[in-house]
Amino acid sequence: MKISKFNTSIHYNGKFIYHNSLTEKFLLLDPLLMDLITAAKNEDSVNSIEEIHEELYKSLLMNGFIVPKETDEIQSVRVLMDKIDNQEETYHLMVNPTMNCNFKCWYCYETHIKGSKTSPGTLEKITNYIDNIMSNQKGIKQFVLSFFGGEPLLYYQDVVLPLMQYTYKAADDHKLALGISFTTNGFLINEEMVADFLKYNVTGLQISFDGNKELHDQTRFVSKSRGSYDVIVENIKLLVRNHIRITLRINYTEQNLIGLEDILHSFNDLSATERKYITLSMNKVWQENNENLGDQVIDFKEKATIFGFSIPDAFEGNRVKNSCYADKRNQSVINYNGDVYKCNARDFTKENREGVLLENEISWNPKMEERMSAKLNNKPCLDCSILPICGGGCSQQALEYRGKDYCVNNFDENKKKDIVLNMFLSNNLMNA
Ligand code: SF4
Ligand code: SF4
Known part of the structure; x- marks a missing residue:
């Protein structure tokens, strides 16, 4: 032994x-x-x-x-990763109806493309593709349709609603489980949409805050004189009162962690049951350099838990078992113009594209297979005690670091221990 x-x-x-x-x-x-x-x-x-x-x-x-x-412990990890990233039961299709947005946030305003919108021709190719996958994909049991962007609800009537209607009926015809989700700024949601969400099995929406009202409105605004916080809060309440799950993503910095509790107070009038429909997701803004915010984040998570919000299962921090959708073979991101990607955290440029949508199928270029074999080639990972939960980062990181020894945790043993400690503490918090 x-x-x-x-x-x-x-x-x-x-x-x-x-x-x-x-x-x-x-x-x-x-x-x-x-x-x-x-x-x-x-x-x-x-x-x-x-x-x-x-x-x-x-x-x-x-x-x-x-x-x-x-x-051979490394082989056990290889087998595990291979099984997860090549699973056959679920197909995840992400669609960007537009790259335009109704907000002018400083950090992504530059990438907005005015007038970008899925055309009727591209919409038809997307529905053909959905039909092809549902009819021919070996072992498929579940279809997941996600909307991303730009702001996906900007062209709700013309693109999102017909796509939801089509997918809902097709999944029913093929006897597949269906989940629909949105990553949205939450501003445009209204009662009619919520009725549709209930009808077409929308399972969740991710909506972000950039701090409490004061700070959020400085970043996420429709115009200089019109913030968005109050409208978004009311829309979230409308959703959870209809039992639709929300992932409340908080993009935190050292500055906006102060006063974050105000967000909880904005939801004081929700019942305990309604609050449970909100799951907190804390995400450090990548421009933030302070590495010592962990205690404040844990403190806020504790307060949010006491307030009645859900927190993610501690084991969701396992980046192997919960690898990114882009790491999985059965996944694609179709941009409004029919260009196809895997990762949605990089710019949707021609250089980054990994395929194009044809009449009813995707023609992948070699980048896609490069991605699928990119993980677990990094030497330092093979001697790392947290490899089975870190996986050496996602496929995008593995691609970008290709040929160099790297560590997504900067070879910092304390950082790795912190990952384990946070899992332990979150686990205890859940069981408390
Ligand atoms: S950067 Fe990595 S984790 Fe993020 S979407 Fe891309 S592949 Fe996934
Ligand atoms: S912590 Fe670093 S060395 Fe360890 S598996 Fe992750 S990337 Fe590799």
């Missing part, structure tokens, strides 16, 4: 959190027990643990902290 390469130990409140990133198990150990494991590891004599403390040995074995000597 040997000690798994995927174990991490973290000193915590006088004890040690011991974590295995492949089995995702945690043990809370007294320092003496941790010393015993460390000594056994250094002396390469795992059996000595059994001789001294049989119960500990059994627990380590049962939870994957000790594995048979011949186990």
Whole structure:
């Protein structure tokens, strides 16, 4: 037997959190027990643990902290990643109805394309493609349609509604489960849309705030004199009162973490049941350089939990089991003009495109297969204790770092431990 390469130990409140990133198990150990494991590891004599403390040995074995000597642990991760990224049950189609937006946020205003809109011809190709996938995709059981953009609700009547109607009927005809979701700024939602969302099985919307009202309105506005916070808050309430799930994404910076509790107070008039329909998602703005905001974020999450919002399952932080949609073969992003992509976090330029939409199929260029084989080629990852939950980053990162040794956590052991610690703490928060 040997000690798994995927174990991490973290000193915590006088004890040690011991974590295995492949089995995702945690043990809370007294320092003496941790010393015993460390000594056994250094002396390469795992059996000595059994001789001294049989119960500990059994627990380590049962939870994957000790594995048979011949186990190829990297191969186990490869198999796992391959299974997840090549799953056949679900097809995820993301559509950008437009690259235009009704807001003028400083960080993405430049990329707006005025007048961009899915044409009737492209819309027909998209519905043909949906039909093709639902009819011919091996093993398919579920179809997911997501709207992204630009602001997808800008052309609701002309593009979104007909696409929802078509997909809903096609999924029903093919006896497939269907989920529809939106990433939207939430400003244009109205009662008629909500009625449609209920009818066509919209399972969730992601709506972002850039801080409390004062700060959000400075960033996300229709015009200099007209912010958007109050309208969005009311629209979220309308949705959750109709039992539609919301992911409330908070794009945080050092500056806007102060006063963030005001957001919770904006939802004071929701019942406890309604509040549960809101799931908090905290995302650090990429321009923010302060690496020490973790405690404030955990503090806010605790307050939001007490207030009644849901927080994501701690294990969603597992970037292998919950790999990005773009890492998966059965996924595509169709832009308003019929250009096809995988990753929606990079510019939708001709250079980045990975395919084009034809009459009823996608013609992929070689970039797509390069992406599909990009992950798990980075040497430092093969010796990393959190590889089974980090995966060496997403396919886009693997592509962009190709040929160089990299670490998405800057080779910082403390940062890696923080990932494990946050999982442990969120897990405890959920079980509290
Ligand atoms: S950058 Fe990575 S995680 Fe983000 S959408 Fe692209 S592939 Fe997915
Ligand atoms: S990217 Fe860094 S943290 Fe992630 S698996 Fe590789 S070495 Fe580990």
